[in-house]
Amino acid sequence: MRQNNNMVAMILAGGRGSRLFELTKKVAKPAVYFGGKYRIIDFPLSNCANSSVEVVGVLTQYESVLLNSYVARDHHWGLDAKDSGVFVLPPREKDETGFGEYRGTADAITQNIDFLDQMKAEYVLVLSGDHIYKMDYADMLEHHKKTGADATIAVLEVPLKEANRFGIMNTDKNDIIVEFEEKPAKPKSNLASMGIYIFEYKQLRKYLLQDEKNPDSSHDFGKDIIPNYLADGKRLTAYRFKGYWKDVGTIDSLWEANMDLINPNNELDIFDLDWKIYTEDVNAVPQFIGENADVNNALITQGCQVYGSVKNSVLFTNTVISQDAKIIDSVIMPNATVGRGAKVTRCIVADNVEIAPGAVVGNKDSENILLVAKNVSK
Amino acid sequence: MVDALGIINFEDSTADIEGLGNYRPVPAISFLGRYRIIDFVLSNMTNSGMSQIQVHIKEKPRSLIEHLGTGLHYNINSKRGKLRLLYGESKVMSEVYNHDIGSFIQNMQYIEDSNKPYVIIAPSYMIYKIDYTEVLKEHIASQNDITVLYKNVDNAKTEFIGCDTLVMDKDKHITSIEKNRGKYKTRAVSMEAYVLSKRLFIELVNRAANTSALYWFKDILREVCGELKMVGYPVRGYVACINTLPSYFKANMELRCPDIASDLFVEDWPIHTMTNDSAPTRYSKDAQVCSSVVANGCVIEGKVENCVIGRNVTVKKGAVVKNCIILPGAFIGESAKLDSVIVDKSAIVHHVKKLVGTPEAPIYVKRADRI
16 A cells, blocks of 8 residues: 555656757756755656655656656656556557647646556656756645645745746645736736646546647646646635755856755755765766865766865766866756866866866956857867 | 676685684675775676575674575575575584585585586685686586686785685696795786586585595595696686785775776776765865875874875874774864774774874774774
């Protein structure tokens, strides 16, 4: 018997994340590297595992080969017990409608109604595959049941002046949602939707099938399904989340979120032994810090070799920082190497990139973070 | 793919790792930050394509059972392969009866049941890299009775004390096996790893038991030296024998050097271990670290020089840790000054002005101790 009343998680992981440029050329955004040893999707997957949500469907579409093979190895998150599993759900060819790509977040779920039926879902937890945060979904389900809601939406308090960048939930004093506004010019509330929903499956199923037939729909949860629920007077409650949450959609925000991890007081706390973030188990020796190395304010993982200076930076698996090289305010992704005497400032260096000895990349006064996705010669 | 049953044997009483050995068997001792000693022999076997492996455990099986599990993380197929943890289930009358022959006899059914025609036996306390595919191929081609792995060393006066050494003729036929008592510099040290047919192995185990109730497998080999065709097979590259606290200390320290470690850690020959899902290690603004191997999950705020730091270790600001091996989960508090110390798992070292050992006699801080 599965715990949590057969709540099945559906992670939306089909998006490209085009503002991450070369980082998402061959992989979908949820598979982008993060925090030294992780990929972004490790966070929702680990949250599921830690919340005892044992059945997880991952809806993939854009450049999905790597992501599919990555999440299919469900033992990495401990989701491999008898009744658990991570199920890869890319678009497929169908008898009547032919090959159907996912036309929107809601459509991706609609096209997998047979999967949810098969799993005997009672509740559906809809998640994004590209957000960095820790959340106990079991607690959110408790809240959902307690409030007797038809659907529950996790919300985050954001500064009011930034609220126009988010989907905003206007609520009454009991946190019942009365209105949803996508990126409002004049926000009435500062409760931003985190794109995390719990639905009663039977009811959601009806709404999805209805939406599928609507030619004017964009088949999106925020734009179509939620407004339809509200129009019908359904009870939607807000679940207030407190803590670290980041959408790492741009090079700057990806860099920032990595940098946050260096701060000893950062709210995300990936060192919490009660809520570990699980990931792929790579065969790499422990990190080696060489004789003349100089390392401060850094997050470094296994397989790294550091002979130079690393300040205020994050080094991912198997990176090599040669003697006299200087890494400042930068993020160096797996298997990248920085040659002797090279200097890297305010950069994200993509995986497997080689920076030649003596090369200088990035600038301490740059407004934006530089993405280095190709080898750099001197 | 090697057509042999792997048997990971336990060490005899010549291997005595003071302190660390009181809490777990030698194969379960933490090594180089993220590994345990048994990972090396076991990875050699699975990387060679061996899928049926037995681990014989002398005592205190808990930590090994937890670490090895079903062997999935060593690449052992959960249906076709088998990692079996075996120990003598009947009570031994005295420590001297707790030997490998006893364990083999009590578990003989699992050895006989294997469909593999050969056995490869190796202890875990010898650390090196070997491809058993090659060894077995040569063993079969040469039609010898037993192949014994060895390493030519020139430091037998001080290292490998108590180990078996091979006396061989120019064709590498073993004429006798002698204990290393530290009299000579150059010796062919036996890795105590043997390749032989399963039939002969069972025969020798029974013969050992019938000869003496105190015999180990290596004792019977010494006796049949002239009678059977035994040959040596040289191991190349780095070898460490972890049979004392100083040798444990030395091997950890040596392997900090990437040039030495590259003998053992090769891309196409991964050393598998149990993941602990630790976060990367965080170095604070005050950290000063050099010439050290650091595992994941640590928070380093102090000074660390020439050390091996295990997973989830904290070194607080103001602490100075030099030439030390800190095992997983230990906490080194603010004022601590340590030199040549081995701190066991989860120990808390607080308020210590100074703790200084030497590489030959490192100080040992007990597991979960509070200082």
